[in-house]
Amino acid sequence: MDHIKIFSPATVANVSCGYDVLGFCLDSVGDEMIIHKISEKGVKISKIDGYDLPYEIEKNVAGVSALAMYEALQPDCGFDIEIYKKIKPGSGIGSSSASAAGSVFGMNELLGRPLNKTELTKYALKGEALASQCEHADNLAPAIFGGFTLVRSVDPIDVLQLPTLGDLFATLIHPQIEIKTSESRAILPKNVALKDAITQWSNVGSLVHALHTNDYDILSKSLNDTIAEPHRKQLIPHFDSLKGEVIKAGALGCGISGSGPSIFALSHGEKMAKEVEKTMQNVYSKTEIPFYTFISKVNSQGIKIL
Numbered sequence: 431m432d433h434i435k436i437f438s439p440a441t442v443a444n445v446s447c448g449y450d451v452l453g454f455c456l457d458s459v460g461d462e463m464i465i466h467k468i469s470e471k472g473v474k475i476s477k478i479d480g481y482d483l484p485y486e487i488e489k490n491v492a493g494v495s496a497l498a499m500y501e502a503l504q505p506d507c508g509f510d511i512e513i514y515k516k517i518k519p520g521s522g523i524g525s526s527s528a529s530a531a532g533s534v535f536g537m538n539e540l541l542g543r544p545l546n547k548t549e550l551t552k553y554a555l556k557g558e559a560l561a562s563q564c565e566h567a568d569n570l571a572p573a574i575f576g577g578f579t580l581v582r583s584v585d586p587i588d589v590l591q592l593p594t595l596g597d598l599f600a601t602l603i604h605p606q607i608e609i610k611t612s613e614s615r616a617i618l619p620k621n622v623a624l625k626d627a628i629t630q631w632s633n634v635g636s637l638v639h640a641l642h643t644n645d646y647d648i649l650s651k652s653l654n655d656t657i658a659e660p661h662r663k664q665l666i667p668h669f670d671s672l673k674g675e676v677i678k679a680g681a682l683g684c685g686i687s688g689s690g691p692s693i694f695a696l697s698h699g700e701k702m703a704k705e706v707e708k709t710m711q712n713v714y715s716k717t718e719i720p721f722y723t724f725i726s727k728v729n730s731q732g733i734k735i736l
């Protein structure tokens with residue numbers, strides 16, 4: 431095999447209560463990448479379609495992660511990466527992670543899979559850090575492992591795969607404003623109140639329990655964020671009114687997707703997810719801000735070979 435074409439999915443990080451640790455993988459939106467094994471040594475990017483991103487390896491997240499893996503493995507060949515970017519950078523659904531994870535996944539396949547998914551996450555983290563100026567793996571892990579994941583530790587990297595509820599659907603709205611992850615992280619306080627921390631870790635624990643016991647009711651009760659959302663929601667116009675309407679419409683929960691501006695809701699069943707989508711559209715069509723919405727099942731596979 432001298433080349434591989436892959437679908438590298440969008441992801442929702444944090445899932446309200448799990449800042450920097452929880453995430454899940456989407457099915458309906460993702461980048462496509464073609465990775466070629468070439469005789470010339472080194473890593474290069476020969477095509478970027480969709481968005482204006484740097485071709486220099488050291489400035490491109492897919493390039494940085496690929497280079498980290500390449501230097502560690504020292505293979506007897508080189509790689510040429512083509513990126514067909516569908517996930518808008520700065521949208522809050524793991525655009526940089528899809529690129530960073532895709533390049534290392536593709537190279538690993540072409541080399542006969544010398545690395546496991548945890549090791550791939552370790553190298554992809556180098557690319558992600560370029561985008562957010564911090565090593566967090568809560569978008570990378572669901573893109574690479576699929577389903578819901580919990581990043582127990584980044585150093586050393588340790589990812590736990592969590593089960594997914596069978597009839598769980600996500601609805602997303604992407605208001606067309608850009609929020610840089612680094613800026614959205616910078617507005618968070620360095621310290622949190624003990625009472626907020628207690629609420630947060632009880633919600634993380636109960637969310638994990640809900641996934642293991644297929645309990646939609648406990649999942650719903652767990653989808654609250656006392657740490658990041660109270661600060662970040664100011665960056666997203668109409669967040670409170672949208673969330674209020676979405677919950678009234680019957681969603682299990684609603685929160686900021688990653689560092690925003692996308693907002694996600696989780697619903698029991700596709701019919702409810704569609705209701706929630708209509709509700710989101712109603713709220714935002716009354717504003718001046720362009721937006722798009724979509725529905726997705728949880729993608730339990732992660733990156734797919736096309």
Ligand code: HSE
Pocket residue numbers: 443444449450451522524566568569611614615687688689
């Ligand atoms: N956990 C990260 C954050 C995800 O919230 O900043 C970024 O997509």
